[in-house]
């Protein structure tokens with residue numbers, strides 16, 4: 001009888017611990033940009049970009065099992081309850097995750113399809129030399145590779161100054177001096193000159209970690225936004241102004 005009580009009370013304490021984890025107020029405070037996975041099927045939808053709840057429709061193993069029939073990696077099909085689109089979430093088995101995670105799970109999501117945060121798909125007026133590194137940077141930022149992301153945003157800035165910079169700007173030896181000259185030429189407003197330098201410096205940090213601290217995901221997100229606005233200002237808006245007929249000017253601004 002005593003043994004039964006002991007095992008019952010230890011079972012209750014385990015259940016209590018699991019319930020605590022599931023109902024803890026800490027769990028309700030979430031990163032607003034977190035992406036959904038099988039453990040927590042809610043978050044920012046990679047298709048519609050809204051915060052949403054998801055249905056987990058299927059989970060398929062991708063590799064041989066590692067532990068009592070547990071696959072080393074799996075892919076889950078989730079359905080956004082907002083827009084109704086399906087997304088794929090790739091997850092890896094992690095032996096150490098169960099006790100660390102707020103919601104008990106043994107899988108860590110490592111990749112999402114469609115790739116999130118690439119909804120900034122750029123119009124055709126943006127040259128491929130700018131578009132390609134920017135897209136690659138967005139993909140890196142989306143899979144939590146911030147150092148690689150900011151290095152790519154720096155490459156996008158380098159391509160921008162090469163295309164938009166004057167001959168004098170492009171004759172400079174360093175990206176720093178080129179951006180300075182673009183500020184002097186009036187190609188970039190002062191604010192944008194500062195931003196361009198900011199992206200350049202953080203991009204340096206991402207590419208040369210032996211000399212700089214690691215870049216955070218937040219910094220990578222900020223730089224994505226700075227770079228996107230720079231592209232908007234230098235390529236997209238001038239093209240819009242050029243194409244806008246005087247009588248349809250307001251309609252184009254939608």
Ligand SMILES: [Zn+2]
Pocket residue numbers: 045046047048049050052080081082083084085
């Ligand atoms: Zn959605």
